[in-house]
Amino acid sequence: MSKYKISLAVIKRLPKYHRCLGELKSRGVRRISSGELSKIIGFSASQIRQDLSRFGEFGQQGYGYRVNALYSEVEKILGLDKKYSTIIIGAGNIGQAIAKYNDFGNYGYELKAIFDIKKDLIGKDINGFKVMDSNNLREFIQKEDIDIAYICTNAENAIDVFNELSEAGIKGILNFARVDLQNDDNVVIENVHLVENMFKLSYFLKNKN
Amino acid sequence: MSKYKISLAVIKRLPKYHRCLGELKSRGVRRISSGELSKIIGFSASQIRQDLSRFGEFGQQGYGYRVNALYSEVEKILGLDKKYSTIIIGAGNIGQAIAKYNDFGNYGYELKAIFDIKKDLIGKDINGFKVMDSNNLREFIQKEDIDIAYICTNAENAIDVFNELSEAGIKGILNFARVDLQNDDNVVIENVHLVENMFKLSYFLKNKN
Numbered sequence: 001m002s003k004y005k006i007s008l009a010v011i012k013r014l015p016k017y018h019r020c021l022g023e024l025k026s027r028g029v030r031r032i033s034s035g036e037l038s039k040i041i042g043f044s045a046s047q048i049r050q051d052l053s054r055f056g057e058f059g060q061q062g063y064g065y066r067v068n069a070l071y072s073e074v075e076k077i078l079g080l081d082k083k084y085s086t087i088i089i090g091a092g093n094i095g096q097a098i099a100k101y102n103d104f105g106n107y108g109y110e111l112k113a114i115f116d117i118k119k120d121l122i123g124k125d126i127n128g129f130k131v132m133d134s135n136n137l138r139e140f141i142q143k144e145d146i147d148i149a150y151i152c153t154n155a156e157n158a159i160d161v162f163n164e165l166s167e168a169g170i171k172g173i174l175n176f177a178r179v180d181l182q183n184d185d186n187v188v189i190e191n192v193h194l195v196e197n198m199f200k201l202s203y204f205l206k207n208k209n
Numbered sequence: 210m211s212k213y214k215i216s217l218a219v220i221k222r223l224p225k226y227h228r229c230l231g232e233l234k235s236r237g238v239r240r241i242s243s244g245e246l247s248k249i250i251g252f253s254a255s256q257i258r259q260d261l262s263r264f265g266e267f268g269q270q271g272y273g274y275r276v277n278a279l280y281s282e283v284e285k286i287l288g289l290d291k292k293y294s295t296i297i298i299g300a301g302n303i304g305q306a307i308a309k310y311n312d313f314g315n316y317g318y319e320l321k322a323i324f325d326i327k328k329d330l331i332g333k334d335i336n337g338f339k340v341m342d343s344n345n346l347r348e349f350i351q352k353e354d355i356d357i358a359y360i361c362t363n364a365e366n367a368i369d370v371f372n373e374l375s376e377a378g379i380k381g382i383l384n385f386a387r388v389d390l391q392n393d394d395n396v397v398i399e400n401v402h403l404v405e406n407m408f409k410l411s412y413f414l415k416n417k418n
Contacts, residue, residue, distance in 0.1 A: 011412055015405035019387065042389070078408045079415030097306025103387065103404040109411075148410065172414045174407060178228070178312065180251070188417060190410040194401070195312040196224035198383060199287045201357065201399040202318075203220055205381045206288030208397060 006077070010051055014078055016041060017051070021071040033064040083108045084172075085144065089161050090152035091116040091124065091131045094176050098150050099127045112144055117157075134161075138168040148172040155179040162187075215286070219260055223287055225250060226260070230280040242273040292317045293381075294353065298370050299361035300325040300333065300340045303385050307359050308336045321353055326366075343370075347377040357381040364388040371396075 006014075020041045024032060034045040034052075041048070052065065055073050075081055086109050088095045098104070099114055114126055117134040124131045132140070140146070149170050151158050158177035165173060165187070172188045175181045181189045229250045233241060243254040243261075250257070261274065264282050284290055295318050297304045307313070308323055323335055326343045333340045341349070349355070358379050360367050367386035374382060374396070381397045384390045390398045 011409060014412065015402065015408040016389070018408065019389075019402075019405075042391075077412065079411035080408065082411070082415065084411060084414075093306055093309035093311075097302055097309075100302035100306075101403065102302075104407060107404060107407070109407060147414070148407075171417075172410045174410055180225075180228075182251075188410060188413040190406050190413075192403070192406050193224065193228075194310065195316060196228075197399050197401050198313060198316070198318060198357075199224040199227065199289065200220060201381050201383055201397060202288035202291070202293060203223065203286065204397040204399075205293075205356070206291065208380075 006054060010054065013043065013051060014074060016043075018071070018074045018078060018080075021067055021074060024067045025071050029067050031064040032067055037065070080107055083110060084147040085110050085112050086148045086150065087112055087137075087141070087146050088114040088150045088152055089116075089134065089137070089165070090150075090154075090157075090177075091118075091121045091126060092152060095150070095152035096126050098152060098176075099129060109148065112146060113140060115140075137164060141165070141168040141170055146170060148174065151175045151177050151181070153177055162189075215263060219263065222252065222260060223283060225252075227280070227283045227287060227289075230276055230283060233276045234280050238276050240273040241276055246274070289316055292319060293356040294319050294321050295357045295359065296321055296346075296349070296355050297323040297359045297361055298325075298343065298346070298374070299359075299363075299366075299386075300327075300330045300335060301361060304359070304361035305335050307361060307385075308338060318357065321355060322349060324349075346373060350374070350377040350379055355379060357383065360384045360386050360390070362386055371398075 020037065034048045037048050038045040052070065055077060086104070088098055088111065091114050095114060099111060105111065111129070113132050114129045115132050115134045115137050116122060121131050122133050149165050151161055151173055153161055155178045158175065158179050158181065162173065162181050166184060170187060173181065175189055175191045176194070178193060178195070180191050183189050229246065243257045246257050247254040261279065264286060295313070297307055297320065300323050304323060308320060314320065320338070322341050323338045324341050324343045324346050325331060330340050331342050358374050360370055360382055362370055364387045367384065367388050367390065371382065371390050375393060379396060382390065384398055384400045385403070387402060387404070389400050392398050
């Protein structure tokens with residue numbers, strides 16, 4: 001249960017607070033005003049004061065926010081004080097990239113296995129993991145108590161994979177397949193559509209000037 | 210110059226319209242009502258009517274929207290009727306994944322080269338591209354008239370790379386480094402922070418129930 005009632009808009013800003021506060025912390029900055037933070041993070045100072053007031057008392061008028069305490073609180077709110085075990089479904093290009101992407105591991109999302117249905121991929125070594133047969137998916141999730149799955153299959157297979165993961169009791173899914181999967185009662189889903197970031201970019205390119 | 214004045218909120222929804230209309234089109238659906246589209250896309254019917262009315266007249270009361278015409282218009286608005294030439298800076302895991310990620314190529318973002326500064330990566334073959342020396346970056350961009358660069362370096366190097374790209378006259382950047390790059394007068398930037406999708410997921414996992 002959450003201590004706070006936080007809107008979706010604030011939740012979307014939290015990772016940015018986390019990143020900026022982490023940078024300030026690593027530079028040894030101990031206090032920062034909402035005005036200074038605004039210049040770095042790009043949100044208005046009043047937005048920042050409003051957002052951060054929801055998490056507790058980390059600032060004092062005229063003295064600014066305590067960077068370390070605020071960083072720890074944002075970490076906690078984001079659930080980064082906990083470790084998660086993860087698996088990858090789909091050992092193609094995206095799956096392989098995720099397996100090699102250190103940032104996830106650095107934040108406590110520990111990769112446990114990679115699965116695929118294709119005979120020519122099963123057994124292949126990817127960054128120290130031997131690709132496992134998707135037929136063993138459900139058993140593995142339950143035995144190893146896996147929290148999160150990355151779906152890295154094509155759009156056609158993603159829905160079947162989702163159903164199987166959900167039945168096996170997975171808690172969260174980061175979906176890279178180009179189809180929107182919807183939360184059900186058991187599973188939390190975050191859809192990541194890389195190519196749509198590119199669409200936004202080309203929209204702005206086309207409409208510049 | 211744009212025919213339309215479209216808000217950032219609508220622009221963010223456009224890729225989703227593009228994806229859903231593309232699926233409908235490939236299934237041979239010729240007309241769809243705002244109510245039916247709402248069930249597929251997850252926005253309210255009135256939101257859809259409001260959004261789509263900005264792009265022109267694609268619907269007729271009681272007959273629904275013409276799927277093909279609307280899809281083509283959304284494509285045009287997103288700038289997908291044009292081809293873009295792209296390069297990757299940073300031949301590490303993310304750079305290699307982007308090089309192998311077919312979706313970008315399928316939508317007209319054509320990869321022309323991959324660059325790195327590391328001696329042991331220069332000359333390496335990645336998906337048919339020999340990694341080039343970053344010292345030749347500026348010359349290549351200008352000679353080949355490159356539109357878009359993917360920054361796939363670490364956060365420390367990303368800012369130098371950005372400055373060099375901007376001076377060389379690049380038009381757009383899709384930034385995967387874990388630092389927010391800001392638009393300047395010449396370059397349009399889209400920051401992609403993969404790990405922050407995961408943060409959102411773990412927030413929801415932690416605060417479920």
